[in-house]
Amino acid sequence: xxxxxxxxxxxxxxxxxIEKLVKLEREPIVKLEREKKERSYRIxxxxxxxxxxxxxxxxxxxLYGFRAAFRDTKVISGDESVISAKxxxxxxxxxxxxxxxxLASAHKIATDPIDKEFKIPGGKFTIEVNGESASVKFKxxxxxxxxxxxxxxxxxxxxxxxxxxxxENFVIVLQSKTMGKKGEIKISxxxxxxxxxxxxxxxxxxxxxxxxxxxxxxxxxAYLGETKVEPQNGSLTMGNDGKTMAxxxxxxxxxxxxxxxxxxxxxxxxxxxxxxxxxxGEKSDIPQRIEFGPDESVSIKGIKLHGYNISRTRTEExxxxxxxxxxxxxxxxxxxxxxxxxxxxxxxxxxxxGKQEIPIGSDFKDKKIAxxxxxxxxxxxxxxxxxxxxxxxxxxxLEPKNVISEASDLKMKVDGIEVIRDRNxxxxxxxxxxxxxxxxxSESPVSxxxxxxxxxAIEKIKKFVDxxxxxxxxxxxxIKTARSTKPGQPVSNEERGFFIGDMMILRLEGGxxxxxxxxxxxxxxxxxxxxxDMGVSTGKINANWxxxxxxxxxxxxxxxxxxxxxxxxxxxxxxxSDSDGDNKIDGGMAFTMAxxxxxxxxxxxxxxxxxxxxxxxxxxxxxxxxxKQEGHIVKYEDRLRTKFGKMEQSMSKSKGQQQWMQNQMGxxxxx
Numbered sequence: 230x231x232x233x234x235x236x237x238x239x240x241x242x243x244x245x246x247i248e249k250l251v252k253l254e255r256e257p258i259v260k261l262e263r264e265k266k267e268r269s270y271r272i273x274x275x276x277x278x279x280x281x282x283x284x285x286x287x288x289x290x291x292l293y294g295f296r297a298a299f300r301d302t303k304v305i306s307g308d309e310s311v312i313s314a315k316x317x318x319x320x321x322x323x324x325x326x327x328x329x330x331x332l333a334s335a336h337k338i339a340t341d342p343i344d345k346e347f348k349i350p351g352g353k354f355t356i357e358v359n360g361e362s363a364s365v366k367f368k369x370x371x372x373x374x375x376x377x378x379x380x381x382x383x384x385x386x387x388x389x390x391x392x393x394x395x396x397e398n399f400v401i402v403l404q405s406k407t408m409g410k411k412g413e414i415k416i417s418x419x420x421x422x423x424x425x426x427x428x429x430x431x432x433x434x435x436x437x438x439x440x441x442x443x444x445x446x447x448x449x450x451a452y453l454g455e456t457k458v459e460p461q462n463g464s465l466t467m468g469n470d471g472k473t474m475a476x477x478x479x480x481x482x483x484x485x486x487x488x489x490x491x492x493x494x495x496x497x498x499x500x501x502x503x504x505x506x507x508x509x510g511e512k513s514d515i516p517q518r519i520e521f522g523p524d525e526s527v528s529i530k531g532i533k534l535h536g537y538n539i540s541r542t543r544t545e546e547x548x549x550x551x552x553x554x555x556x557x558x559x560x561x562x563x564x565x566x567x568x569x570x571x572x573x574x575x576x577x578x579x580x581x582x583g584k585q586e587i588p589i590g591s592d593f594k595d596k597k598i599a600x601x602x603x604x605x606x607x608x609x610x611x612x613x614x615x616x617x618x619x620x621x622x623x624x625x626x627l628e629p630k631n632v633i634s635e636a637s638d639l640k641m642k643v644d645g646i647e648v649i650r651d652r653n654x655x656x657x658x659x660x661x662x663x664x665x666x667x668x669x670x671s672e673s674p675v676s677x678x679x680x681x682x683x684x685x686a687i688e689k690i691k692k693f694v695d696x697x698x699x700x701x702x703x704x705x706x707x708i709k710t711a712r713s714t715k716p717g718q719p720v721s722n723e724e725r726g727f728f729i730g731d732m733m734i735l736r737l738e739g740g741x742x743x744x745x746x747x748x749x750x751x752x753x754x755x756x757x758x759x760x761x762d763m764g765v766s767t768g769k770i771n772a773n774w775x776x777x778x779x780x781x782x783x784x785x786x787x788x789x790x791x792x793x794x795x796x797x798x799x800x801x802x803x804x805x806s807d808s809d810g811d812n813k814i815d816g817g818m819a820f821t822m823a824x825x826x827x828x829x830x831x832x833x834x835x836x837x838x839x840x841x842x843x844x845x846x847x848x849x850x851x852x853x854x855x856x857k858q859e860g861h862i863v864k865y866e867d868r869l870r871t872k873f874g875k876m877e878q879s880m881s882k883s884k885g886q887q888q889w890m891q892n893q894m895g896x897x898x899x900x
Contacts, residue, residue, distance in 0.1 A: 293805020
């Protein structure tokens with residue numbers, strides 16, 4: 230390989246010259262690299278801005294609409310070990326008393342212990358839960374084989390498991406997947422197989438669903454039906470145990486059921502009744518006639534006065550009823566069908582003894598009854614042990630032999646009214662706006678205090694303020710300016726912002742600050758107009774100027790708490806209001822803020838994403854230009870080396886010829 234020595238002929242450092250020329254030619258690349266780096270910084274800054282805006286937008290949306298928490302409530306239980314609850318914005322402030330009488334439980338039954346080697350005979354049986362059934366065909370085999378067959382066919386209804394008891398004995402346990410009474414496991418089919426393993430003990434007699442009536446004055450109201458009963462001068466009295474009530478004289482009353490009760494074909498109204506006729510000679514305490522005497526006059530100091538001499542003796546006549554009735558006493562049923570009242574009265578024989586049963590299912594099948602009517606036209610009638618009963622479905626089923634836990638509903642008294650549910654948790658339909666979880670029975674009522682709660686609302690406002698302040702910090706970094714410490718020396722990227730004078734950034738800042746400082750109207754009775762009204766401002770009076778100048782918000786928490794407690798509607802409508810009554814939020818500070826931010830945070834091609842794409846496109850173009858310039862520099866350097874090489878060759882050849890000529894000329898003189 231030939232050795233090339235730079236500048237050997239010319240005496241010049243051609244490599245250094247070429248290097249400087251190439252470096253000068255690389256200046257556009259250096260500039261492009263610097264531009265790429267700056268654009269990368271801008272992309273990172275835009276990405277950070279996007280995050281801040283999304284956070285600000287999210288915290289703003291938490292302040293209006295269904296997310297707003299200014300009407301939130303909290304529930305304080307008198308005994309968390311018995312009952313716990315949480316309130317929503319729809320809960321009514323006040324106190325309630327709840328006594329848990331019985332917890333809801335899932336039906337759970339088991340077989341007798343079965344030896345592992347015992348071959349269970351084949352057969353077919355049906356498992357039914359809550360109206361759904363599954364047929365199990367068993368060919369015969371071991372305990373595990375039967376458990377697997379049940380699990381395969383009825384896994385949507387029951388959980389089937391096997392448990393080793395003692396030695397090689399196992400039991401199969403079936404647990405309903407449905408809580409409460411409706412989750413009762415009903416078994417029918419081949420008794421041989423089921424009795425052989427002790428799952429059933431024989432035929433099951435039909436029982437009845439029963440809704441018992443609690444007689445209390447608060448459940449009774451005036452009769453609202455079409456039958457005209459005048460006058461009603463009777464009396465209504467209650468027994469101490471809530472099981473009996475008595476009507477005396479002429480009185481018609483409606484009993485309001487705590488919950489509408491569905492009626493089936495075989496539903497009946499059951500009660501016991503005792504009638505007592507009025508005693509002979511018994512008269513009303515109300516006078517039947519008042520007599521007026523003749524016109525009398527008296528003169529007092531020349532003034533003549535007229536008056537009536539009211540008779541002191543009442544004329545008693547035999548009291549007769551102004552209205553004739555078809556029966557002495559009876560009951561009735563009221564249903565609401567299509568928004569209309571449907572009523573049916575049933576006559577009761579006053580001489581009947583013991584338990585009475587009225588087949589109301591024939592008249593009200595597939596309807597829901599809301600009220601019952603009890604009436605008496607003369608004498609005294611005592612009603613007791615009243616209930617609405619319906620035979621349970623599944624007659625002819627088989628009786629489980631080993632019941633581990635009964636299928637039972639939750640029973641509790643809420644302010645003295647008995648409430649029944651099929652579960653213990655997430656009870657949202659007992660007290661409006663309150664979600665209840667029941668944990669165990671209670672011997673006495675547990676108090677529940679429903680109060681206003683501002684913790685969540687204040688926390689959401691704090692998050693919004695923090696998000697706004699963080700945005701301001703970033704905004705200052707994006708537009709900050711810096712001076713060079715030395716003339717001609719550029720300012721470093723760390724010292725200055727990348728968006729000085731950027732109109733997009735400035736428009737965004739203007740929109741956000743205008744929204745924060747604006748005043749808003751609402752339809753509230755006592756409107757809140759500005760953030761400062763609720764204790765959120767850039768600083769208190771006489772605050773530090775640097776703090777005020779920064780524009781950051783601070784919260785006067787006592788003022789904010791007081792305002793939310795005293796005027797939740799005003800605060801709610803400040804952040805999000807409905808100006809035209811169409812139940813849609815169309816105004817308010819937080820709603821306006823979300824509108825300002827929407828073009829910057831909306832999914833897809835928003836303003837920030839478009840700017841980032843533009844920066845990426847510019848970087849890509851810079852890379853293409855750099856690549857092209859790099860190719861040019863390689864060729865440029867090759868041309869320089871070729872030119873300098875030729876120059877060296879020419880100079881070397883010229884020097885060689887010069888030397889030859891000198892040698893020739895010098896040699897001629899010597900001769």
